[in-house]
Amino acid sequence: MDVYERLADLAVTIESVGRRRYTAATTSGFERTTTEFRLEGDGVIGRGEDVTYETADHDALAGTDPVDLEGEWTIAELSAALDEIDLFAAKSPEQQASRNYRRWAVESAALDLGLRQADTSLGAFLGIEPDPVRFVVSTRLGDPPTTDRVRELRERDPDVEFKLDPTPDWPESVFVELRETDAVRVLDLKGWYEGTDVDVPADPELYRDVLAAFPTAIVEDAAFTPETTPLLEPQADRLAFDYPIDGVDSLQSLPVDPGWCNVKPSRFGTLESVFETIAYCRSEGIAMYGGGQFELASGRTAIQTLAALFYPDAPNDVAPRAYNDPDASPPYPRSPVRPDADAVGFEF
DSSP: OOHHHHHHTOEEEEOEEEEEEEEEEOTTSSEEEEEEEEEEETTEEEEEEEOOSOHHHHHHHHTSOOOOOOEEEEHHHHHHHHTTOOTTOSSOOSSTTHHHHHHHHHHHHHHHHHHHHTTOBHHHHHTOOOOOBOBOEEEOOTTTTOSHHHHHHHHHOTTOOEEEOOOTTOOHHHHHHHHHHTOEEEEEOOTTOOSSTTOOOOOHHHHHHHHHHOTTSEEESOOOOTTTHHHHGGGGGGEEEOTTOSSHHHHHTSSSOOSEEEEOHHHHOSHHHHHHHHHHHHHHTOEEEEBOSOOOSHHHHHHHHHHHHHOTTSOBBOOOGGGGOTTOOSOOOOSSBOOOTTOOBTOO
């Protein structure tokens, strides 16, 4: 029986629905807002985080009554009921992907609650022992790009590894210094983004430099154009995809058979889609690593838990919150991070 089939029959009793809003500065220079859904029943609370990026969408949510989910459900029954509920009834989201983000918040909160009501953890329920999670630190190099942040973190921890976002304005000196560190594990080209602040044009010169300078690193979200396709197709076994992946169909429709998939559960919306995709990747020999979206609360522990159970040794972009917090003080947690032996629910 696959993972979701086992979770589908998990019972969950919801007596009330609440929410809590979080706001924090980030090391990437923007203020992050998220909303945590809190489902309560039998004296315990299940939590799930809505990582919608637009603050206006969280403002609109704050002005609405909590969605009515009270009752006794199985996980599958609750998911089916959510198919008929508009979680953006007050205002359509500014980005369509936000519908999945909010759906994930509610479904992951329900899973957390059901597991807590059963007094167990996700790993124990599935019979999987969680392992320590290797993580990489995702950081930007600033404007103009420098290696100062990388150098600062390596001075504190010589074993720290990185996920970086190359841009056409990276000078040759940055490529040289980063390659010499042998610490860059993932390079995110952000070629699939459209209409966002982080779009990066599909520059064949940039792609050529990245592929040559980091010959063993994972290259994420490269865009396929007539100029870049000849560079990318021979490298398919180290290509990864993130932005376009929200389920098995999206993996099957990629221009190449990728070697890697970045599993960001909030992109998938439903528990069924997340676990179906994990099973598909395993069956097709696609390696996985976890990713997040600047979670501020329970969403971060959920992505760390999935990594601990399904891809603990990968270069997971699930670093502890301190690495995204400009006000955090060293020492920072070191990789790997170890799960709590007493964790329950969706906790790490």
